[in-house]
Amino acid sequence: MSQTLDVTARGGRSSSAETRGAWETVRWLLKPVASLKLTVALFALCFVIVFCGTLAQRDHGIQIVVRDYFRSAFVWIPFRHLVFFSVPGSFPFPGGWLLGALLLINLLAAHLTRFRFTVQRIGILLMHAGVLLLLLGELVTGLFQVESRMDILEGSSAIYVYQPGTVELAIVRPGSGGQDETVVVPGGLLKVGERIGHADLPFDVVVDEYLPNSRLVGRGIGNSQPLTHPQWAAAVPEKLPLVTGTDPNQQIDVPSATVTLKKKGTEETIATEVVSVWLDRIMPPIARTVTVDGKAYEIALRFRRNYKPFTIHLEDFQHEKYLKTNIPKDFRSEVRLEDPSRGENRRLAIWMNHPLRHAGETFYQADFRPDNMGTVLQVVRNPGWLIPYIACGLAAMGMLVHFGFILSRFLNRIL
């Protein structure tokens, strides 16, 4: 019996020693990854990417910069961003996600190899947990956040949000019973000269011209802006340069296109139409109507829509300015939210810093339609919206604990 016990004890020691050996190997392997020098180098690279990403907004809109510089593994940075004069070419650089992932690995490796758990180190651990969570939170936001907008005219309702910057060509067959049948062609498929055919499309679509940013101009000597409704319908698209992040008006690209509709599988032209997101954003919107095989279809180029199972009705919109100036002081939307799926029907107000949170989305007061005729809400769906709060809370708590220990040690010494 004692022998057996002895053997077991020896075997246990041996297994423990093996584990320790393997762990030492892992630590040895992780040591370079856990290097503090690497942390400093990664931070330096982060400074460079933030600097270059900021400069890149001279040429591109903020969404493109965020996508290319901060939510990517690698980015090609033009030389001229760093030398401030015109030099052709660019060089590859780690993108935000790669740097974030390396920082994450660096931090975890440092904890695995160097840090030991002691009561005095709780503060440091909490702070690092906060940083870790912050990095993961950005990953969740980058992967899953959807930003949209909702326009509502005073006295009217909205049932969908749209995503500025993401375009679709919609072919709508107006139906009876309050429902329309819609086929959408994503903007990525709209390539000049290409023919788009699909079983769900009532005709083939050929894109003759596609302008990623445009304005519509009226015919005649003037080009009134805003155009009147009949002028919008007859207006022609004109190419504009792409919006950049340094645009003081923070505008967005508004595409227009000319499309030719052909009978399925044939060269027979049904119609050639100018479609534009401008025509979808004016009130009332203008859709081109074509008739194929006795059925009428409406064609519209628009920002991608996402229909909601609830309705927001704008009862009143207030836009206050500071006295004797045109500087906005406050925007406020008095709305009624009707959501039959949740049994909700209530009045509420949305104003600056007082968003509405509903069905996993947050509705912020963002803007107003021209001439104060309605509100524009920014609608954000972000499953990770709480993570930064928790992360900052953890980091704050960590600092409190850590500096609390230091203070108590100091006080013990002097008192």
Place this chain on the structure above:
Amino acid sequence: MSAGLVGCEEEQISRYSTPKDPPLPAWANDDLPRLRMITAIVQHDGKVWFFKLLGTDVAVTALSEPFADFVRSLKFTGNEDKPVQWTLPEGWVDKGPSGTRTATIQMKGNGQPAELTVTPLGPEAGDVLANVHRWRQQLGYTGPALAPDQLERYVFEHKMPFGKISVVDLVSVPLNLKAGADPHAAEEPVDERPAGTIPKIDYTLPEGWEKSERPTPMSMLTLSAGPAEQKVSITISPMPGAAGGLTENVNRWRGQVGLKPIKLEEILQHARKMVVDTYPAVYFRFTGPERDGESNAQAPQKSILVVMFLREGFTWFIKLSGDAKVAAAEEPAFIRFVDSIRFPTEAAEGKQR
């Protein structure tokens, strides 16, 4: 909702059912009249020339091509007596100089009257940004002041035989629905149109109505009607540009008869459409509450009847206000009076001269 899944399939054609869009509010359906103003600005020989075409949107849209022909025909002669010459399109009538204007030209576009004015001013008037901002305010816009880089939305440059011109093309908000939110807009110079150019009108005075001995300020005509102790007052007031807008004005009138302010949607339900001469107009009738409280025992119930329309840069108000019973009795006469109003044609005006 199947549409909610669209975001997951970015590059694929998809099909789904969607509810129809909710109806737009009545005012967004664009059936209310707007003004349109196209101004060609020419800087020549140290002067700034304004060729301003103004009328309803329908009229000016129909006239934009003939206006382009008119501008192309301009010739700067250098002659002090007749510094600029032009060729008038068919049907356009030059009524000659008045005040600071070199000419006032009248015409019709799509059956609706419009007016082209030619005004030379000094070089200090050549600030396009300031002009566009002021004209936009006149047309009912209350947004922030324009930044210089926003001008390209409104100003277009064209090359002509005599040099470069800037064309400013602006459209008013529909019936200036939400205008007037900025009370300081009124501090701006309202119009370069000299005083006294408000057109004369013809009308038939209903029986028992008479011109008031005490004209109301800001009104071109003040009448009174009804029994001596309870006379109601009738005024005609053309106000330049936005004139406060529909919501502001209606709620002010409602306040005058003791009613609470209402929202735009409700205002539109009160609006009855009518036509004054050839101009689309809206008609409102508001009667205050009966005063049965002790403190208000002496205050009579009041009514206000107003017809409002746009004509060539002015918002016109024809208003009857006073005791509710007298106003109700005079309402048929008021409608007949409004129906009788005519803006004289050239021949008729010639006779008056």
